[in-house]
């Protein structure tokens with residue numbers, strides 16, 4: 446009997462896939478940093494049973510209608526706003542994601558953005574690289590303390606909790622806003638539940654970890670930035686579309702807020718001529734929240750295990766629908 450075909454939309458080193466070769470016919474796009482052209486994807490899904498997708502692949506009705514045998518889409522991300530869940534349901538396609546395995550790594554990245562924006566690390570390094578350093582000076586590259594400040598986490602899921610854990614080591618006052626109150630997390634992490642407005646008004650650092658949905662679309666808009674302290678530092682490690690970028694650029698330029706650390710953008714990849722990239726008080730990095738070798742390895746394995754489970758007629762391990 447022929448093996449079910451799996452199509453992987455980015456190049457992944459064959460060593461990660463060896464243990465699956467016996468049971469699956471694995472094909473993949475041959476480039477790591479370039480999306481598979483849509484026409485190629487249409488051809489490949491025509492006889493595929495499983496699709497291993499990344500967050501820049503749009504999995505929609507148009508694609509699904511060309512994939513009559515498709516049983517599962519395994520998305521290599523915890524977020525799945527690139528996937529039309531309704532269309533998948535209609536076509537009886539299971540969708541899986543990669544929760545848990547990436548939470549701590551993404552929390553590390555969130556905290557490193559807090560630290561690099563607060564202490565102006567990127568700006569300061571640029572100074573040295575450009576050979577501009579003349580002498581030590583009292584307020585030279587003076588940033589802002591992290592220790593003892595108030596951290597506001599918007600979205601207290603697994604990644605939000607990871608950030609709170611790290612923040613407690615810095616003696617930060619932790620407050621959060623979430624769709625529903627999480628009393629267990631409040632006790633474990635000494636975190637205070639506050640309204641969204643109060644969080645905006647009273648936090649020194651605001652980290653957003655909410656998924657992108659209709660409700661969170663442009664949640665951080667002009668009105669939100671106006672409520673923040675002028676010393677506030679805004680960090681986004683969730684999805685770019687939860688921010689109105691024009692309003693953010695304006696807030697950063699006019700001093701409405703102090704700085705921003707951004708891993709995600711409305712349009713990715715963001716280009717170097719984007720107004721956000723040109724600002725000195727902003728650290729922009731290329732959506733690397735979960736990018737450690739250990740975690741990306743676990744994400745690949747979880748995608749493949751989900752695929753194997755579904756094509757073998759078992760329950761998916763981490764289904765989202």
Ligand code: DGY
Pocket residue numbers: 500521522523524525547682683732733734735736
């Ligand atoms: C995710 O998994 O959704 C992250 O954004 C990837 O880094």
